[in-house]
Amino acid sequence: DSGVTQTPKHLITATGQRVTLRCSPRSGDLSVYWYQQSLDQGLQFLIQYYNGEERAKGNILERFSAQQFPDLHSELNLSSLELGDSALYFCASSVGGVWSTDTQYFGPGTRLTVL
């Protein structure tokens, strides 16, 4: 158990809908990262937050947004969902920010299925 929690574990929804994925980092970790793993691709970095502020952005679609709250939990919002958004979404956390080499600890993931 990495200490990172994610809810829900599974989510099934329809095209055009909006969903919110939630992540609680390990105690003491200030950074939260979001990753997507689609069927035919490896883990892709989406976005990073550090202590409430967005710090780095990867291949995140405009239909997706995230935020980190004062208690350091983070939410990833996915809207106008398409079939291709079906994937495993991981959250990870680390102590340091962008300019650290800290290990990232991964949560159990949320499996999103868009029908």
Place this chain on the structure above:
Amino acid sequence: ILNVEQSPQSLHVQEGDSTNFTCSFPSSNFYALHWYRWETAKSPEALFVMTLNGDEKKKGRISATLNTKEGYSYLYIKGSQPEDSATYLCAFTHRDTGNQFYFGTGTSLTVIP
């Protein structure tokens, strides 16, 4: 997008065999290299973080080496056991983007009892 390649894509070995796989990454602007072990239906578990050329790390029967000048890292497993069966991922980080991970596609290891 930075290219991080892992080889082989999959590997089947007999219990007791030693094995190794490769992670290749851009040799310029290296920041750090991370290795993870990912078992089916679980989350990736950190093995090593390597930051200096020539770094060698060891954890039980698993060890890793790093060559930043030529852009590769090797992961070795000595005396493979069935519980070593997993996908092994490397994640490269670049000096311009800090702790943003660029993952390879992984090497899937199956250890046959």
